[in-house]
Amino acid sequence: MALDNATVLGRLRAALPEAILGSTEFRGDLSVYVRPEHIVDVARFLRDDPELQFNFLENLCGVDYLGREPRFEVVYHLLSFTNRSRICLKVGVDEHNPSVPSLTGLWPGANYHERETFDMFGIIFTGHPCLERILMPEDWEGHPLRKDVPLGAEEVAFTFNQDRIYAHKPFAKE
């Protein structure tokens, strides 16, 4: 039987009252805002609680809300196969100290997701075994999915400006 959102939230609040900042519900999907320092505790409770059993980390990603405080957010989606239920955990991350505890100790599958989030947003996952770039080349500077990175990479050449652009374009030699 599918789990009721109120039951999930009630058990979570009862077990870890200091970790929960708030919660929202949209069309039956529960989102819980968690303090960054408590994310491992919350995830472990949701995974190991015999009634909840959110034992599958579906997805982990970053979001950049430029101009908002805190600027970044890390979003975790957990699934309970037993209860046919989902929960979304959200953690706000500060711009100047963008670090969150890693979930690789709970789910080894979080490894690549956290590397991608680090690569795209520059969020540091403390305790991660090998936090390196995964998609971008090693020598790429910056983090491309941050909102302050320009969208277009290069100026597009048309007939009216191609002479100027091709003059300094690095064409390959033999």
Added chain:
Amino acid sequence: MGIEQKAGDMGIVTASLEQLVNWSRSSAMWPLLFGLACCAIEMMGAQGANYDLSRFGMEINRASPRQADLMIVAGRVSRKMAPVVRRLYDQMADPKWVIAMGDCAACGGVFNNYAIVQGVDEIVPVDVYVAGCPPRPEALIDGIIHLHEKVKRMRLNGELREPVRLS
């Protein structure tokens, strides 16, 4: 011309060495087995039975760059893929040619962003650009025939003769 009339029909054809070399190079040009994105599907279509690239001596795709003459860059090249493409090109034996197939390989196409190389000519020297997103197999075959015409104009020292108008 000349010796045929004097010597009669002895099964001998005379030609310049340059023509012979260029004929053999352009009639059995082996592409590298190498596809990066959706353009590769059209490239496979061109090699399949309907369009039959083997009419031009190109039915055999070599999986090793050491045995390939032609690199068809079919698809977008990401910045992380760029050193790999260049390395494959460097491993091909001379003489070698490159076709940039599709808009992405030619100029970046719709992907003007941080991840995609804006034209594969930043990495390898391109001989023929084929436009289209993706180009139809006819367009690719047209580009290949243009490349064959270019190869037939090559001198033995690698220079190009004056272009010949395709009728």
